[in-house]
Amino acid sequence: MKVAYQDLQHKFEKILLQHNFSAVKAALCSKIFAQNSLDGVYSHGLNRFPVFIDLVKNGLVKPEAEPEILSENGALQVWDGYLAPGIYNASLAMKAATDLAKTNGIGCVSIKNTNHWMRGGTYGWQAADAGCIGICFTNTIANVPPWGGKEPRLGNNPLVIAVPKTGGHLVLDMAVSQYSYGKLQEHELNGQLLPYPGGYDEAGNLTTDAAAIRKTERALPIGLWKGSGLSLMLDVVLTALSGGKSTSAITSAGKEAGVSQTFIAIYQPDLHQNLIEQIIAFTKTSEPVEPNGQIFYPGEKTLITRNENLAKGIPVNEEIWKQVQQL
Amino acid sequence: MKVAYQDLQHKFEKILLQHNFSAVKAALCSKIFAQNSLDGVYSHGLNRFPVFIDLVKNGLVKPEAEPEILSENGALQVWDGYLAPGIYNASLAMKAATDLAKTNGIGCVSIKNTNHWMRGGTYGWQAADAGCIGICFTNTIANVPPWGGKEPRLGNNPLVIAVPKTGGHLVLDMAVSQYSYGKLQEHELNGQLLPYPGGYDEAGNLTTDAAAIRKTERALPIGLWKGSGLSLMLDVVLTALSGGKSTSAITSAGKEAGVSQTFIAIYQPDLHQNLIEQIIAFTKTSEPVEPNGQIFYPGEKTLITRNENLAKGIPVNEEIWKQVQQL
Numbered sequence: 001m002k003v004a005y006q007d008l009q010h011k012f013e014k015i016l017l018q019h020n021f022s023a024v025k026a027a028l029c030s031k032i033f034a035q036n037s038l039d040g041v042y043s044h045g046l047n048r049f050p051v052f053i054d055l056v057k058n059g060l061v062k063p064e065a066e067p068e069i070l071s072e073n074g075a076l077q078v079w080d081g082y083l084a085p086g087i088y089n090a091s092l093a094m095k096a097a098t099d100l101a102k103t104n105g106i107g108c109v110s111i112k113n114t115n116h117w118m119r120g121g122t123y124g125w126q127a128a129d130a131g132c133i134g135i136c137f138t139n140t141i142a143n144v145p146p147w148g149g150k151e152p153r154l155g156n157n158p159l160v161i162a163v164p165k166t167g168g169h170l171v172l173d174m175a176v177s178q179y180s181y182g183k184l185q186e187h188e189l190n191g192q193l194l195p196y197p198g199g200y201d202e203a204g205n206l207t208t209d210a211a212a213i214r215k216t217e218r219a220l221p222i223g224l225w226k227g228s229g230l231s232l233m234l235d236v237v238l239t240a241l242s243g244g245k246s247t248s249a250i251t252s253a254g255k256e257a258g259v260s261q262t263f264i265a266i267y268q269p270d271l272h273q274n275l276i277e278q279i280i281a282f283t284k285t286s287e288p289v290e291p292n293g294q295i296f297y298p299g300e301k302t303l304i305t306r307n308e309n310l311a312k313g314i315p316v317n318e319e320i321w322k323q324v325q326q327l
Numbered sequence: 328m329k330v331a332y333q334d335l336q337h338k339f340e341k342i343l344l345q346h347n348f349s350a351v352k353a354a355l356c357s358k359i360f361a362q363n364s365l366d367g368v369y370s371h372g373l374n375r376f377p378v379f380i381d382l383v384k385n386g387l388v389k390p391e392a393e394p395e396i397l398s399e400n401g402a403l404q405v406w407d408g409y410l411a412p413g414i415y416n417a418s419l420a421m422k423a424a425t426d427l428a429k430t431n432g433i434g435c436v437s438i439k440n441t442n443h444w445m446r447g448g449t450y451g452w453q454a455a456d457a458g459c460i461g462i463c464f465t466n467t468i469a470n471v472p473p474w475g476g477k478e479p480r481l482g483n484n485p486l487v488i489a490v491p492k493t494g495g496h497l498v499l500d501m502a503v504s505q506y507s508y509g510k511l512q513e514h515e516l517n518g519q520l521l522p523y524p525g526g527y528d529e530a531g532n533l534t535t536d537a538a539a540i541r542k543t544e545r546a547l548p549i550g551l552w553k554g555s556g557l558s559l560m561l562d563v564v565l566t567a568l569s570g571g572k573s574t575s576a577i578t579s580a581g582k583e584a585g586v587s588q589t590f591i592a593i594y595q596p597d598l599h600q601n602l603i604e605q606i607i608a609f610t611k612t613s614e615p616v617e618p619n620g621q622i623f624y625p626g627e628k629t630l631i632t633r634n635e636n637l638a639k640g641i642p643v644n645e646e647i648w649k650q651v652q653q654l
Contacts, residue, residue, distance in 0.1 A: 075402055076432025076593065105403025108433045108593060133564055148622045149613025161560040163567055172560045174553045196551060223549025224523060226501045229625040233488040233499045236606055237460055240490055240598040248609035249602075264591075266435060268403065271567040275576075279563055282469075282575035286476025295475045298556040 002313030003321065009034035012049060015327045019056050020063040021085075029087045036119045037314045040305035043182030044119040046316055047189070050323050052118075060257040061085050061115050067092060075104035078242055081114030083258060090117040090136075091126065093263045098130040101267035110262045112244020116140075121173030121302070123263065124162030128169035133266040134162040139235045139247045141256040144177050144219045147228035150204075152217045154231040155247040156180060157238075162299075165276055171299035176231040177219040184210040184219070189317065238262050329640030330648065336361035339376060342654045346383050347390040348412075356414045363446045364641045367632035370509030371446040373643055374516070377650050379445075387584040388412050388442050394419060402431035405569055408441030410585060417444040417463075418453065420590045425457040428594035437589045439571020443467075448500030448629070450590065451489030455496035460593040461489040466562045466574045468583040471504050471546045474555035477531075479544045481558040482574040483507060484565075489626075492603055498626035503558040504546035511537040511546070516644060565589050 012030035021029065033052075037045025055061040065084035069077055077096060081089040093109040100107020117123065117138055127134025140155035156177035163170045175181075179198040187194055187210035197206040199213035199220045206220070213219055221227030239246040244260035245253070284295050309315075339357035348356065360379075364372030382388040392411035396404055404423060408416040420436040427434020444450065444465055454461025467482035483504035490497045502508075506525040514521055514537035524533040526540035526547045533547070540546055548554030566573040571587035572580070611622050636642070 073595065074431035074433070076595065078595075104401035104431060106401070106431075106433050106435045106591070133567065146610045146613050146622050148615055148617070148620050149610075150616055151613040153610045153613040161557075161564065163560065163563045170560060170563055172556045174550070174556065176550075178550055178553070222551075222553045223501070223503075223505055226505070226549045229499045229501065230488070232606070232610060232624060233490065233497060236490045236497055236603055237488065239602045239606060240460065241593065241595060243597070243599045243602065246602055246606045246609075248606050251609075264433070266403065266568065268400065268405075268568060270570070272570045275566045275570065275573055276563055279559070279566060279573045279575050282573075282578075283473045283476075283480045283559060286473050286478040286480040288475055289477055290475070293475050295473050297559060 001316055001318050001321065003316050004313050005034055005038050005310060008037060008046065008314060011324060015053065015324070019053065025063065025085065025088050028091060029085055032087045032091070032118065032122055036122065037316070038306055038309050039119075039121070039302045040309070041119045041121070041182070042317070043180070043186045046324065047186070047320055048118060048182070050320065050327065053327055055115070055257070060255055067111065067114070075100045075107040077109045079109060079111040081111045083113055083115060086115030086117040086259075087122070089114040090123050090261060090263070093261065094123040094126050094134065094136065094265065097263040097265035098127055098132045098134070098267070101132050101265035105268070106264070106266045108262065108264045110238065110241035110260070112242035112260050113258045114261055115257060115259065117261065119173065120158040120160040121171050124160040124171040124173060125169060127265050128162045128164040128171065130265075131164055131267065133164070133271070134160065135264040136160045136262060137234045137238065138261040139238050139245075139250065139259050142247050142251040143181060143217050144221050144228070144231060146232065147221070147225035150218065153247070154221070154228060155235060155250075156219060157231045157234045157247070159234060163276065164271060166273055168303045169299055170276070170297055171302065174222075176222055176227045176234070178222055179210070179219065181214070181219075184214050188214065328643055328645050328648065330643050331640050332361055332365050332637060335364060335373060335641060338651060342380065342651070346380065352390065352412065352415050355418060356412055359414045359418070359445065359449055363449065364643070365633055365636050366446075366448070366629045367636065368446045368448065368509070369644070370507070370513045373651065374513070374647055375445060375509070377647065377654065380654055382442070382584070387582055394438065394441070402427045402434040404436045406436060406438040408438045410440055410442060413442030413444045413586075414449070416441040417450050417588060417590070420588065421450040421453050421461065421463065421592065424590040424592035425454055425459045425461070425594070428459050428592035432595070433591070433593045435589065435591045437565065437568035437587070439569035439587050440585045441588055442584060442586065444588065446500065447485040447487040448498050451487040451498040451500060452496060454592050455489045455491040455498065457592075458491055458594065460491070460598070461487065462591040463487045463589060464561045464565065465588040466565050466572075466577065466586050469574050469578040470508060470544050471548050471555070471558060473559065474548070474552035477545065480574070481548070481555060482562060482577075483546060484558045484561040484574070486557075486561060490603065491598060493600055495630045496626055497603070497624055498629065501549075503549055503554045503561070505549055506537070506546065508541070511541050515541060
């Protein structure tokens with residue numbers, strides 16, 4: 001079943017307005033939820049919307065809250081998000097970072113007490129649309145074991161890097177686990193095995209069964225000890241800058257709320273588009289592993305999916321779409 | 328065989344002075360080469376020194392050159408490194424980034440036409456010693472295939488993230504290949520197999536044979552498609568900011584010279600040391616996979632090795648140490 005972008009966005013907006021979202025917040029958040037599905041990140045679009053409404057109902061996401069600047073030193077700001085919707089806080093924080101970058105060349109906003117930003121790539125596309133290089137990352141509840149350990153003590157802490165490009169930005173949006181929990185959920189929902197092992201089952205063996213990994217919470221970090229180290233460092237940077245909740249504190253609280261995020265933007269008028277095109281062209285000359293295989297740059301498939309879904313409608317999980325109609 | 332840190336440093340210094348290095352440059356570069364071995368990164372200390380001298384002799388590294396600021400916009404600078412020793416350029420660039428951060432909260436220096444910085448961690452420790460969070464990365468010659476391709480078109484582009492900590496900084500220094508080429512060389516030199524597959528052999532199979540991977544140059548990116556995307560994005564950011572050589576241009580030139588690097592520093596007086604300690608303590612509570620296993624934070628083992636090598640001398644590859652004596 002397919003649904004038009006506008007229908008998805010209007011439905012989300014109507015529901016948000018019924019849950020104490022201001023007109024401005026409902027418009028922004030519904031747009032981003034619908035865009036996430038439009039861009040093919042269904043796990044953080046429609047599929048996550050009912051969970052998001054539950055968080056609002058439970059008071060973990062506070063629709064009325066507004067973020068505030070706690071401290072400011074040149075191009076570096078620290079904010080308190082007061083548990084406002086993560087999408088809203090993150091959009092404002094990246095906007096502030098790009099504004100700082102336009103004045104200072106580079107800018108950084110760290111925010112504490114915020115909430116899940118859904119798709120991190122959203123804020124990468126936002127920075128690139130503003131003509132800036134964007135780098136942002138968030139912490140999460142513990143869901144990846146540190147290298148050498150069995151029990152999850154690290155978040156999968158998504159990292160986003162975006163660079164503006166004429167004809168379609170480059171946007172990398174990756175969690176430091178081999179598969180994001182959104183992706184695991186998607187495979188479980190669709191009854192599909194993962195193409196590569198993504199973590200451990202209850203017997204301690206590597207598995208491609210997404211449900212088993214969601215059960216043990218022993219997701220595999222990218223690059224084994226490297227992803228483990230990267231996850232820890234992102235959490236340390238986030239916490240050191242914001243003074244907010246670390247993965248440790250989020251996990252102790254038992255609910256993934258009040259997370260910490262950092263947004264860095266860099267502005268330089270000439271980003272050497274011709275050299276970026278050279279890099280992409282060179283990368284694509286690698287002989288494909290599969291006979292008709294293709295090599296993509298980060299963000300390239302997103303744009304293909306976006307255009308396809310705009311033209312033909314967004315494929316939706318009917319059960320979840322029904323559930324949303326009844327919210 | 329073991330050699331004292333001072334003996335290693337003095338030997339390097341003497342040789343550099345004989346190769347047109349100024350007293351200042353010889354002191355700095357010899358110190359960093361010796362420190363790399365002291366910290367256990369033998370592949371980028373003594374073991375790389377003869378190769379470095381060859382590069383000086385071949386004119387790819389220019390001892391007399393001085394870097395220059397090409398453009399300056401607030402806290403963002405672009406430099407030309409004029410092929411000066413990579414260690415020297417990188418030290419000055421990170422120093423400038425930390426100075427910018429002390430004034431502006433955050434600072435960024437991108438440099439083109441520089442050379443191999445040896446151990447990237449050096450500049451992470453430097454930033455942390457200056458009280459700053461440090462993030463830096465470099466591109467390299469193509470040595471990793473992009474996801475979906477067989478031939479190397481991406482660099483292993485090391486990424487460094489450092490955070491100051493009382494009693495020992497946190498410093499992550501990772502190439503985006505599962506094993507750095509330095510580590511592969513070390514295993515080949517010692518005749519050891521890799522503990523995990525690190526790339527493909529000539530038959531296209533995953534292998535733990537470092538020599539075979541060095542031959543095919545099909546090193547495995549961390550996290551499969553994720554490391555491939557991360558490598559590309561780092562190269563794009565480096566090239567877009569500096570206007571310098573991308574992995575594509577370095578590879579076309581045939582020699583790993585004139586690379587591009589970016590140094591970001593963030594300064595905030597209070598980095599919440601208590602919260603950093605909490606993160607580390609929590610991470611270490613994960614039940615170890617091995618009965619007596621231990622979980623380390625990035626940089627922790629470095630400090631242990633440093634102290635051990637300071638006390639007992641630095642273990643050296645005798646063949647290479649002899650070779651250096653004859654330089």
